[in-house]
Amino acid sequence: xxxxxxxxxxxxxxxxxxxxxxxxxxxxxxxxxxxxxxxxxxxxxxxxxxxxxxxxxxxxxxxxxxxxxxxxxxxxxxxxxxxxxxxxxxxxxxxxxxxxxxxxxxxxxxxxxxxxxxxxxxxxxxxxxxxxxxxxxxxxxxxxxxxxxxxxxxxxxxxxxxxxxxxxxxxxxxxxxxxxxxxxxxxxxxxxxxxxxxxxxxxxxxxxxxxxxxxxxxxxxxxxxxxxxxxxxxxxxxxxxxxxxxxxxxxxxxxxxxxxxxxxxxxxxxxxxxxxxxxxxxxxxxxxxxxxxxxxxxxxxxxxxxxxxxxxxxxxxxxxxxxxxxxxxxxxxxxxxxxxxxxxxxxxxxxxxxxxxxxxxxxxxxxxxxxxxxxxxxxxxxxxxxxxxxxxxxxxxxxxxxxxxxxxxxxxxxxxxxxxxxxxxxxxxxxxxxxxxxxxxxxxxxxxxxxxxxxxxxxxxxxxxxxxxx
Amino acid sequence: xxxxxxxxxxxxxxxxxxxxxxxxxxxxxxxxxxxxxxxxxxxxxxxxxxxxxxxxxxxxxxxxxxxxxxxxxxxxxxxxxxxxxxxxxxxxxxxxxxxxxxxxxxxxxxxxxxxxxxxxxxxxxxxxxxxxxxxxxxxxxxxxxxxxxxxxxxxxxxxxxxxxxxxxxxxxxxxxxxxxxxxxxxxxxxxxxxxxxxxxxxxxxxxxxxxxxxxxxxxxxxxxxxxxxxxxxxxxxxxxxxxxxxxxxxxxxxxxxxxxxxxxxxxxxxxxxxxxxxxxxxxxxxxxxxxxxxxxxxxxxxxxxxxxxxxxxxxxxxxxxxxxxxxxxxxxxxxxxxxxxxxxxxxxxxxxxxxxxxxxxxxxxxxxxxxxxxxxxxxxxxxxxxxxxxxxxxxxxxxxxxxxxxxxxxxxxxxxxxxxxxxxxxxxxxxxxxxxxxxxxxxxxxxxxxxxxxxxxxxxxxxxxxxxxx
Numbered sequence: 021x022x023x024x025x026x027x028x029x030x031x032x033x034x035x036x037x038x039x040x041x042x043x044x045x046x047x048x049x050x051x052x053x054x055x056x057x058x059x060x061x062x063x064x065x066x067x068x069x070x071x072x073x074x075x076x077x078x079x080x081x082x083x084x085x086x087x088x089x090x091x092x093x094x095x096x097x098x099x100x101x102x103x104x105x106x107x108x109x110x111x112x113x114x115x116x117x118x119x120x121x122x123x124x125x126x127x128x129x130x131x132x133x134x135x136x137x138x139x140x141x142x143x144x145x146x147x148x149x150x151x152x153x154x155x156x157x158x159x160x161x162x163x164x165x166x167x168x169x170x171x172x173x174x175x176x177x178x179x180x181x182x183x184x185x186x187x188x189x190x191x192x193x194x195x196x197x198x199x200x201x202x203x204x205x206x207x208x209x210x211x212x213x214x215x216x217x218x219x220x221x222x223x224x225x226x227x228x229x230x231x232x233x234x235x236x237x238x239x240x241x242x243x244x245x246x247x248x249x250x251x252x253x254x255x256x257x258x259x260x261x262x263x264x265x266x267x268x269x270x271x272x273x274x275x276x277x278x279x280x281x282x283x284x285x286x287x288x289x290x291x292x293x294x295x296x297x298x299x300x301x302x303x304x305x306x307x308x309x310x311x312x313x314x315x316x317x318x319x320x321x322x323x324x325x326x327x328x329x330x331x332x333x334x335x336x337x338x339x340x341x342x343x344x345x346x347x348x349x350x351x352x353x354x355x356x357x358x359x360x361x362x363x364x365x366x367x368x369x370x371x372x373x374x375x376x377x378x379x380x381x382x383x384x385x386x387x388x389x390x391x392x393x394x395x396x397x398x399x400x401x402x403x404x405x406x407x408x409x410x411x412x413x414x415x416x417x418x419x420x421x422x423x424x425x426x427x428x429x430x431x432x433x434x435x436x437x438x439x440x441x442x443x444x445x446x447x448x449x450x451x452x453x454x455x456x457x458x459x460x461x462x463x464x465x466x467x468x469x470x471x472x473x474x475x476x477x478x479x480x481x482x483x484x485x486x487x488x489x490x
Numbered sequence: 491x492x493x494x495x496x497x498x499x500x501x502x503x504x505x506x507x508x509x510x511x512x513x514x515x516x517x518x519x520x521x522x523x524x525x526x527x528x529x530x531x532x533x534x535x536x537x538x539x540x541x542x543x544x545x546x547x548x549x550x551x552x553x554x555x556x557x558x559x560x561x562x563x564x565x566x567x568x569x570x571x572x573x574x575x576x577x578x579x580x581x582x583x584x585x586x587x588x589x590x591x592x593x594x595x596x597x598x599x600x601x602x603x604x605x606x607x608x609x610x611x612x613x614x615x616x617x618x619x620x621x622x623x624x625x626x627x628x629x630x631x632x633x634x635x636x637x638x639x640x641x642x643x644x645x646x647x648x649x650x651x652x653x654x655x656x657x658x659x660x661x662x663x664x665x666x667x668x669x670x671x672x673x674x675x676x677x678x679x680x681x682x683x684x685x686x687x688x689x690x691x692x693x694x695x696x697x698x699x700x701x702x703x704x705x706x707x708x709x710x711x712x713x714x715x716x717x718x719x720x721x722x723x724x725x726x727x728x729x730x731x732x733x734x735x736x737x738x739x740x741x742x743x744x745x746x747x748x749x750x751x752x753x754x755x756x757x758x759x760x761x762x763x764x765x766x767x768x769x770x771x772x773x774x775x776x777x778x779x780x781x782x783x784x785x786x787x788x789x790x791x792x793x794x795x796x797x798x799x800x801x802x803x804x805x806x807x808x809x810x811x812x813x814x815x816x817x818x819x820x821x822x823x824x825x826x827x828x829x830x831x832x833x834x835x836x837x838x839x840x841x842x843x844x845x846x847x848x849x850x851x852x853x854x855x856x857x858x859x860x861x862x863x864x865x866x867x868x869x870x871x872x873x874x875x876x877x878x879x880x881x882x883x884x885x886x887x888x889x890x891x892x893x894x895x896x897x898x899x900x901x902x903x904x905x906x907x908x909x910x911x912x913x914x915x916x917x918x919x920x921x922x923x924x925x926x927x928x929x930x931x932x933x934x935x936x937x938x939x940x941x942x943x944x945x946x947x948x949x950x951x952x953x954x955x956x957x958x959x960x
Binding site: 042044045051074076077201207229231249255259265269291302308312313317320325327328331332336357358361365371374376383385412478 | 512513515544553554556655667670671677681700701702703704719722725729732733734736737739765768769771777778782787790795801802805809810812813816820823827830831835838841846849857858859860863867870871875879882886
């Protein structure tokens with residue numbers, strides 16, 4: 021967790037350093053300056069440009085640079101700024117930067133960070149580099165990092181910081197304030213709640229720091245504490261984020277299986293989790309595996325080609341449906357012209373229903389108590405969509421192909437209504453089923469939905485046409 | 491802003507009230523109990539079930555109920571719990587609930603809320619109800635709400651709370667603590683940073699409350715304060731969220747055009763904004779206008795049909811391309827069977843590139859300094875995707891239609907590579923162009939991208955076939 025220090029957008033006289041625009045985004049002009057200095061190998065100029073930046077801005081800058089320029093910047097970054105920048109970097113870029121930092125420099129840098137941030141960096145090191153770096157650290161820091169890495173990835177244990185401010189339940193406000201004054205150095209750099217614990221170190225309540233400040237010294241903590249919601253150390257980070265978001269929490273105590281206080285999670289880490297989960301959902305719906313600015317072309321292709329290949333297979337399946345009706349198409353070529361319309365609308369309506377359902381599952385607005393109602397609502401929506409769109413395309417088609425057979429309009433209208441019902445069904449049931457089976461409802465849903473609407477779109481349209489028109 | 495009080499998951503002996511599972515989600519069994527009590531008109535039982543819930547859980551419960559059951563629950567909810575629940579409700583449900591609450595009850599309830607929450611509720615009232623409610627409130631509360639509503643929707647002014655803890659820059663730690671003790675009642679219920687202001691009330695720094703607590707009383711604030719990032723009162727909430735996320739802020743001061751402190755934004759409101767913006771992006775990419783659990787079927791259809799209608803129009807455009815090649819298809823029906831494959835893969839690859847680009851724009855990872863690089867990277871990815879997939883479909887097609895003309899395999903392979911380049915181009919340039927023109931890059935991008943890949947997919951495949959095969 022960082023303190024909320026940050027550079028103010030710099031005043032006009034300081035024109036040399038105008039790195040950020042009024043929205044705190046790096047200006048292209050500043051990025052250009054860094055690129056020029058890196059190209060010239062002008063290390064002093066580079067350091068001058070970088071040293072006043074906030075670590076988050078350095079990380080941002082790295083994302084805008086090429087790998088070659090990042091190497092030069094890494095070399096000239098002041099060591100303490102490098103340390104604070106590491107946890108802010110995109111995964112791909114962090115791995116690349118870490119390969120270039122000598123392990124002794126790294127061991128020193130990591131001691132400056134909170135245990136959760138240091139662990140996140142060590143996690144990304146290659147096995148042999150990790151061993152060297154940990155060996156070069158003091159015992160206490162090494163133990164903290166190893167304990168953090170002992171928890172499952174994406175668990176509260178990995179997310180928490182071990183530093184907490186705890187107070188025994190028999191203390192009063194004055195005792196607590198005196199303790200904070202005396203122990204200042206060993207406490208977390210920033211904290212928002214004081215956790216009140218029983219003799220077994222189990223949290224029994226929490227007191228916001230601002231409340232402590234405004235309450236008379238003689239008041240017992242037990243009189244001003246609120247109930248706290250405890251986070252289990254093995255709880256998934258997505259669930260932790262849900263709890264923070266729902267109850268507007270700023271921090272929460274983490275407990276082990278015996279209920280003892282072992283750390284705390286703070287809201288600034290949660291904001292990152294929320295963005296990460298949202299990013300995953302939105303990319304997975306589009307069939308993109310995780311990629312970021314640091315990903316190489318071959319990494320990106322490896323992440324995207326599998327979905328395109330699956331899509332190719334399902335498209336061939338759809339095509340073979342068309343193959344069954346070769347004879348019908350040979351007689352009425354208009355059908356070949358019109359059939360993509362039926363499948364396109366079905367695919368889009370299915371994707372709408374799918375996206376709404378995936379989102380409702382992600383925010384836990386949808387569960388077994390309202391799933392049937394949601395399903396029927398989507399069926400009604402599909403029916404209503406059909407009743408609006410089918411007449412449009414039906415009449416247009418009837419006029420378009422009047423000379424051949426106006427009844428093609430009837431066929432396409434009926435096919436569209438039926439395929440919109442297929443779309444609603446598969447759009448809702450696919451993510452619900454995946455979720456029930458404990459799979460991520462966003463993964464592979466979209467391919468399955470459009471494959472189904474293509475398949476049935478072609479089948480219904482060409483099938484009806486064969487029956488009605490031939 | 492709420493304090494972080496919340497119900498603990500209830501112990502076993504209290505089985506009557508087990509509303510939440512271990513992840514703090516309402517259990518279907520509890521929802522069922524509420525529905526039964528509402529059906530029986532058993533108001534006392536209903537109140538017993540509800541009164542111990544956290545407002546966020548009541549809001550959640552409302553989302554799982556039908557409108558009829560919500561009406562009964564609203565009637566039996568204790569007034570103070572109703573007040574705190576209102577800001578937590580989905581927009582659609584809040585409007586529905588507000589219609590059922592008498593304006594005197596509402597005027598009383600709103601006085602319990604912070605100014606930003608109260609304003610958010612009043613905003614949703616019908617004009618005549620709004621006037622009645624405001625007229626029934628004390629002057630000071632009314633003024634606060636009216637001032638908040640005077641700022642633009644989605645601006646920092648609307649988001650902020652007016653209550654802040656400010657301290658003159660010549661105070662020391664002891665002065666500040668004594669002031670908090672003395673003025674307790676007039677300060678915000680919770681605060682995380684103390685803003686240090688100059689004689690013109692302009693923020694010059696910030697001190698986290700925990701740092702105040704651990705610093706000796708004689709230390710001047712100016713020695714321990716950090717620079718703060720100021721939020722302009724008219725700044726868009728999306729920009730405010732970006733700043734909070736980037737710099738891991740817990741709270742930030744809001745200033746007017748003269749630089750004077752007028753309020754503060756806290757991170758718990760930002761978490762909601764981030765979720766709202768993510769929700770908008772993900773739904774807009776799928777062509778769904780804003781809808782939530784409270785939306786009626788007709789509202790949902792009105793939000794979705796326009797996109798389907800636009801999609802219908804573009805599908806007709808694609809179909810007319812096929813129409814140009816009626817003669818070719820009549821001679822080689824295999825083309826009708828294969829053409830949806832080319833357009834499907836193009837559409838999917840385009841959507842991948844589009845989604846990645848929209849996401850990068852939303853998180854400001856993409857701007858004019860790396861746009862050309864991003865474009866070329868996507869072109870390389872498109873080319874690589876093509877080189878992987880085209881041989882697959884080319885060879886498969888050559889065997890499939892060996893008896894007719896194996897060169898169809900060559901044609902489909904070439905068409906696929908070309909259409910993947912079209913997909914990469916349009917997938918990146920569409921959102922970049924919309925963003926440059928200050929439009930939301932998520933809106934209507936997907937329809938345009940798939941329309942383009944359909945159009946060119948058909949044109950390239952059927953065109954090449956006409957030239958090569960006839």
